[in-house]
Amino acid sequence: MCTSFKQDLFNGLHAFGTSVVRGTTAADSFKAALYLVSGSLGAATTAYGTTSEVSGTGYTAGGTTITSWNAPTTSGTSAYTTPTASFAWTTVTLSTAFDTVLVYNNTASGKNAVSVHTFGSQTVTAGNFTLTMPTNAAGTALLQIS
Amino acid sequence: MAMITTTHGDMDESLLMKMEGTIDNKVEYTTWVEYYIGTELVHRSAHVTLKEMPTFADGVSGSIG
Numbered sequence: 121m122c123t124s125f126k127q128d129l130f131n132g133l134h135a136f137g138t139s140v141v142r143g144t145t146a147a148d149s150f151k152a153a154l155y156l157v158s159g160s161l162g163a164a165t166t167a168y169g170t171t172s173e174v175s176g177t178g179y180t181a182g183g184t185t186i187t188s189w190n191a192p193t194t195s196g197t198s199a200y201t202t203p204t205a206s207f208a209w210t211t212v213t214l215s216t217a218f219d220t221v222l223v224y225n226n227t228a229s230g231k232n233a234v235s236v237h238t239f240g241s242q243t244v245t246a247g248n249f250t251l252t253m254p255t256n257a258a259g260t261a262l263l264q265i266s
Numbered sequence: 267m268a269m270i271t272t273t274h275g276d277m278d279e280s281l282l283m284k285m286e287g288t289i290d291n292k293v294e295y296t297t298w299v300e301y302y303i304g305t306e307l308v309h310r311s312a313h314v315t316l317k318e319m320p321t322f323a324d325g326v327s328g329s330i331g
Contacts, residue, residue, distance in 0.1 A: 211271055239294045239314045246273045247299075248310030254316045262316070 123234045126199035126265040130192035134144075148227035150234065152207045152251070153183030155220040159180060168224040178212035186223070198262030207251040214249070215225045215239035217241045223262075235263060270301055272308035277301075281283065293318050 128134055132142065151168070157160055159172030170181055184207055192201040207221065219241045223234040242249065254260040268279045282301040289296040293312050302310040 142296075180331060213273075237316060239316070240289045240291075240296055242298070242312045242314070245300075245307055245310040246271050247309050248271060248313075249311065250313045252313065253317040253320060260318060 123128050123194050123197050123199060126197075127192050129265060130154050130201055130263070136233050140191045148188040148225050149187070150189070151183045151224055151226040151241055152186055153181075153224070154179070154209075154249075155222060157217045157219045157241050158186060160222060161220050163236070164237055165222065166230075167233050168222060168226075173218065174214050174218045176214040176216075179209060179214060182226075183207075183222075184209060185224075185226070195258035196265055198258040198266045200256065200258060200264040202253050202256035202262040204253075206253060209244070209249045211246065212244050212249065213246055214242075214244045217243055225249060237262075260261070269307055272301060274303070274308060277308070305318075 122233065125134070130172045132148075135142075141255075153168060154174040156172045156174055161172070166184070173181060175181070185220070186203045186205075189201050190204055194200075217250060220236060220238050222236055225232045225234060239251075253262055256262075258266075269276045270279050272282070279301075282303060285300045285302070287298050294316055296312060296314045298310065300307060300313040302316060
């Protein structure tokens with residue numbers, strides 16, 4: 121597979137199917153939502169859903185908007201991108217343990233899933249939860265096609 | 267003294283018992299802080315730094331080979 125093609129995939133350049141109609145050249149809007157330990161998100165997750173999403177004071181269903189992404193780039197035979205800022209929830213209370221964040225396309229009508237990331241189980245009480253992004257580089261970027 | 271947001275409103279840090287911890291492994295570096303009044307948890311914050319590429323919950327790598 122050509123490395124440039126991998127980068128093109130991030131940029132939405134190719135359409136092998138006929139189901140997607142893009143009406144704009146603007147980047148899509150993506151969001152990040154938190155899920156309970158009891159949830160079962162993974163590679164089979166296809167879209168955002170409210171089942172097992174966290175709830176609590178200060179948390180809005182659907183999660184937080186990812187403000188921007190680093191421009192998709194390549195290194196070696198990998199293409200990758202990472203959000204430019206952390207995901208943050210401030211002054212929230214999430215009493216039931218959660219360990220998963222779902223990144224999804226909020227522009228797509230189907231709220232299509234992008235990726236699922238897990239971490240150690242957490243709760244938050246009248247506090248803040250911040251998810252800091254990994255280094256935007258081959259091998260560590262949040263999204264990578266190798 | 268710093269003011270801490272708690273379940274009872276903002277409180278002076280000096281009035282609270284503070285506990286901190288870290289998780290440092292292959293996929294994350296996490297710090298958390300808790301404040302208590304006696305045994306009552308009144309504040310907990312956590313900061314997770316992801317270290318690696320996505321790994322789905324079922325252990326399948328997020329990369330496409």
